[in-house]
Amino acid sequence: MSLKAKALAQAGAHSSSHPRLSVLLLLPALIFLLVAAVEGAPENKGSGTLSSGGAKDPGVRGGAPGAGTPIAGLSSNQLAFFNAGLTNFEEIDSVTGSINNTGNGLGPRFNAESCAQCHAQPAVGGTSPSTNPQIADATDQGADNQVPSFITLNGPVREARFPYTFTGQVDGGVHDLFTITDRVDAPGCNIQQPNFTEAAQLGDLIFRIPTPLFGGGLIEEISDATILANMSSNQQQKHSLGIGGQPNTSANDGTITRFGWKAQNKSLEVFSGEAYNIEIGVTNELFNTERDQTPGCQFNATPEDATNFDLDGTALPSDVIRFKMFMTMLDQPTPGQSSPSTQRGAQDFTQIGCALCHTPSMTTGQSTISGLSNVQANLYSDLLLHHMGPNLADNVLQGAAAGDQFRTAPLWGLGQRIFFLHDGRTADLVQTIQAHASNGNRQYPSSEANGVVNNYNKLTTSQQQDLLNFLRSL
Numbered sequence: 001m002s003l004k005a006k007a008l009a010q011a012g013a014h015s016s017s018h019p020r021l022s023v024l025l026l027l028p029a030l031i032f033l034l035v036a037a038v039e040g041a042p043e044n045k046g047s048g049t050l051s052s053g054g055a056k057d058p059g060v061r062g063g064a065p066g067a068g069t070p071i072a073g074l075s076s077n078q079l080a081f082f083n084a085g086l087t088n089f090e091e092i093d094s095v096t097g098s099i100n101n102t103g104n105g106l107g108p109r110f111n112a113e114s115c116a117q118c119h120a121q122p123a124v125g126g127t128s129p130s131t132n133p134q135i136a137d138a139t140d141q142g143a144d145n146q147v148p149s150f151i152t153l154n155g156p157v158r159e160a161r162f163p164y165t166f167t168g169q170v171d172g173g174v175h176d177l178f179t180i181t182d183r184v185d186a187p188g189c190n191i192q193q194p195n196f197t198e199a200a201q202l203g204d205l206i207f208r209i210p211t212p213l214f215g216g217g218l219i220e221e222i223s224d225a226t227i228l229a230n231m232s233s234n235q236q237q238k239h240s241l242g243i244g245g246q247p248n249t250s251a252n253d254g255t256i257t258r259f260g261w262k263a264q265n266k267s268l269e270v271f272s273g274e275a276y277n278i279e280i281g282v283t284n285e286l287f288n289t290e291r292d293q294t295p296g297c298q299f300n301a302t303p304e305d306a307t308n309f310d311l312d313g314t315a316l317p318s319d320v321i322r323f324k325m326f327m328t329m330l331d332q333p334t335p336g337q338s339s340p341s342t343q344r345g346a347q348d349f350t351q352i353g354c355a356l357c358h359t360p361s362m363t364t365g366q367s368t369i370s371g372l373s374n375v376q377a378n379l380y381s382d383l384l385l386h387h388m389g390p391n392l393a394d395n396v397l398q399g400a401a402a403g404d405q406f407r408t409a410p411l412w413g414l415g416q417r418i419f420f421l422h423d424g425r426t427a428d429l430v431q432t433i434q435a436h437a438s439n440g441n442r443q444y445p446s447s448e449a450n451g452v453v454n455n456y457n458k459l460t461t462s463q464q465q466d467l468l469n470f471l472r473s474l
């Protein structure tokens, strides 16, 4: 059976085995099975049912953004690079740079027109804003792109991946939403958008939303040894709850990779080069060929972003380096006010086992940028991959990460984040917690978080409320 056929069979088989079996059983056994099924399916105990009795996500924390500022202790030259990088990060790209003197190189295919359009909330460098800029991007400068059904004005910024090709081979790559066809700065280019409707019908479409970049420089400076020591800690407690965890690693140098939803990328610089080409379509010195080489849609020499040999200072390096410098020096978020409730919530977070994956802090090593040295990074992540069950699995393989494995999402800045989980399926923290749990199927094992979600469900309503208040204080 092809991989795609397997996946489709899987999707079809998803929830049918219990009901079919039960038809064959006598009434007492049926009642027993039903009770067992409810016990074993933590999703059934989410908000709105008896056991969680109404603890509510307090919603996005208001007030000033607790993020977006540079780390303390930068030299004036370093600060100049941070600011130059910020300017580039916000620059709207056009195809030939002819529109409003913007940067050039957009397309032929793209998901958005600048880094900051996607990394925006609650400040530049963050996550998806409340109004999705992809709607306006679709028709900017005369383009007539269809807006796919999974992109909505008040929904999250999304990019799409197809786990399999239409002929059933492993794919997994990003398929950009839009093309430059019919834009005023792309005369003669004529290419079609991917067929998202067909992909959706085949069950071969998954989404990723932007991860926040605050504190990225600190994440780079946490040593592999620190990550591995943390992995080996609290073994007994982890074991009793069913929590494992493994690093994703570079296939070439063997070190721990840590950026992206599956910890698939090694560094901010690699991510910059890749994002510039994948999200905006700008070729650069790290990713130097166009992803779509259709004649008639090539408007610039490559790489479109390059070292500016004739300039000086912060203007000399390529955009990719300037993006990297901005992100490297972007400080970790500042949490909101604590209260007796958030303090109790923080204790529960540790007690019930959330902190076994969402490690509250790790300390950086020695960096060439002194403001990044020996800093306590309050990231709430172990930076490891965990099996998260069929409910969250997206069937995409990245490095050592299997289709059901994800990096523990760092929770710093969570209080001001709008959309949650890799595909942005919910804006509600209660649903986010419940989505952590699912029982295994033929393809994937049970979620490593099942035991902890079970503990959460056993808390009283007021304890759950403390926990949610704590999460929104981050």
Ligand code: HEC
Residues within 6 Å of the ligand: 111, 112, 113, 114, 115, 116, 117, 118, 119, 157, 158, 159, 208, 209, 210, 211, 212, 213, 216, 258, 259, 260, 261, 262, 268, 271, 272, 275, 276, 279, 280, 323, 324, 327
């Ligand atoms: C269309 C929206 C979009 C645009 C434009 C975009 N990104 Fe992202 N960014 C994403 C998504 C989605 C992810 C998560 C990708 C994944 O892991 O699958 C991400 C993740 C990242 C990460 C990883 C951070 C972490 O800790 O996981 C970095 C770094 C990053 N982007 C940098 C950039 C830079 C630099 C630019 C501009 C060149 C950019 N992005 C443009 C959507 C976008």
Ligand code: HEC
Residues within 6 Å of the ligand: 243, 352, 353, 354, 355, 356, 357, 358, 386, 388, 392, 406, 407, 408, 409, 410, 411, 414, 417, 419, 420, 421, 422, 423, 429, 432, 433, 436, 448, 449, 452, 453, 456, 471
């Ligand atoms: C087994 C490890 C593990 C445990 C235990 C765990 N998490 Fe997570 N958490 C993850 C992973 C992995 C993700 C990302 C999953 C995805 O996006 O598909 C995540 C995502 C989240 C998110 C969404 C963050 C975002 O940016 O979208 C929140 C909130 C969260 N966890 C809170 C909690 C709370 C609260 C608990 C305890 C009740 C908990 N987690 C227990 C591994 C864990």
